[in-house]
Amino acid sequence: MVRDSSEQIEEIVWNVQGKGEEVHFEAGKPGPSVLQYEYDPMGNRLAKKKLYVDGPADIRSEGQYYVRDPQGNVLAVYQYNEENIALVDDKDSLYLEELHLYGSARLGILKKALALRYRDESGTANWSIRTLAKTTLAQSSYQQLELGRRRYELSNHLGNVLATVSDKSLGQDSSQTGQADYYLAQVSSASLYYPFGWEMPGRKFVSGEDYRFGFNGQEEDPDIHGGGIVFKYRTEDARVARFFAVDPIAAQYPELTPYQVASLSPIYMRELEGLEGILSTNVGIDFRAQLKVSFTIGGRDGYSTSGSASVGMNVRTPMMGGHLNASINMYHNGLGTSKLG
Structure with a gap:
């Protein structure tokens, strides 16, 4: 573009x-x-x-x-x-x-x-x-603590910053005694996103200054297309769920468009700095299949033989850091076995 x-x-x-x-x-x-x-x-x-x-x-x-x-x-x-x-x-x-x-x-x-x-x-x-000077108890009998300037982020499994809270607690006097009975966190901001990172209209709350980071924990640039998401290698236009530039490792994924985000699986995968989608948890998806065949062969002289063969396969897709395992087990008259893996 x-x-x-x-x-x-x-x-x-x-x-x-x-x-x-x-x-x-x-x-x-x-x-x-x-x-x-x-x-x-x-x-x-x-x-x-x-x-x-x-x-x-x-x-x-x-x-x-x-x-x-x-x-x-x-x-x-x-x-x-x-x-x-x-x-x-x-x-x-x-x-x-x-x-x-x-x-x-x-x-x-x-x-x-x-x-x-x-x-x-x-x-x-x-x-x-401003310089930091050494302070001892002999020099000062008190310390100053300024609350309300810190913003701690609360994220989901994808790294999306859903809310931020400050280090200032809000006392609640439910018993009307003039003393706090319990404390609540001071919520500074809260946001909800569509799957590829666009903020839902009317679903964002900000008290004071806006928070710099959002979808996948990345910085949001409000001056780019209404809010571009800045990854290390590329910038995403979350409105159309695509990057502005071609994927630097597009040749490794010929089945995907070079402008895709999170391998087009934003529910359980997150974007790896504008390169590819990675699993947000350690849970993978396995595809398992097994085939077992029994056979009996009879000879002209009354001699017969029997056996069985089984084939097992366990597949994990390559984008999930997966692998392909296959094994063949054969039994002949219950005496021998061979395995290929």
């Missing part, structure tokens, strides 16, 4: 990795005029920039920078704003927007909104450099 008139996209520029590098919108379309993306050598997104072009010398820019670990996991997201990129000394700003929380997998996000660089009304640049 190089353009999309229905979405007022004039041109899409692709890089050598098959990932969108620039998206140019038609004049008059609300929102940014150009989207720009930058990636590392592994294909992970490092930056997203939105350009608002109001004239040759009046171009406003905003976007995000991503900081990742060696495995590609997002550690932090920075937000920047430039009032006019045509000026060397414009009123730009930089904020630490998010820190991502992990255990064995991602747990959630810590919202920071910490200003690192900003310009005041006089145009003077200010850098707010």
Whole structure:
């Protein structure tokens, strides 16, 4: 795809990795005029920039920078704003927007909104450099705990983020005594999806800021076709259940379209970073068949022989990491057996 008139996209520029590098919108379309993306050598997104072009010398820019670990996991997201990129000394700003929380997998996000660089009304640049100082009990008799900035995600077996809750508990005084009898979690967001990731209209609840991740635990980009789903290798248009680019390993699956999502089995399979569908659980599907034949052969001199043969087969489809086993067992007069596997 190089353009999309229905979405007022004039041109899409692709890089050598098959990932969108620039998206140019038609004049008059609300929102940014150009989207720009930058990636590392592994294909992970490092930056997203939105350009608002109001004239040759009046171009406003905003976007995000991503900081990742060696495995590609997002550690932090920075937000920047430039009032006019045509000026060397414009009123730009930089904020630490998010820190991502992990255990064995991602747990959630810590919202920071910490200003690192900003310009005041006089145009003077200010850098707010924060350092961590050692604190002991002798220096301070109390500690400050700020609640409500963390968002923990609740996912299903496919990794779809169905809800997020904050670290702030809401006390419930059911007995009217002025004290909390029990606590409820503060729900920050909740979403329901169609099988291939499109959010159901009217089935999304957000309290405060929206959550970055959704279907299959992937980042959602609201500026792409009403909400593109960003995998490592490709971006999906969830409305039509297909990717914008060809599958990098399409040659391994000639039976599938190169634009398919989750091997067209979104109920029990999840998408592996834009490559192929993988089982979301350890449960496979077995196809078993067995055939047993008994026979008796009589000779002209009254001699007879009897025996049986059985063939068993166990098949698991290749996309499920499966295998094919076949065995043949033959018995002759109950004395001998042979096996082929």
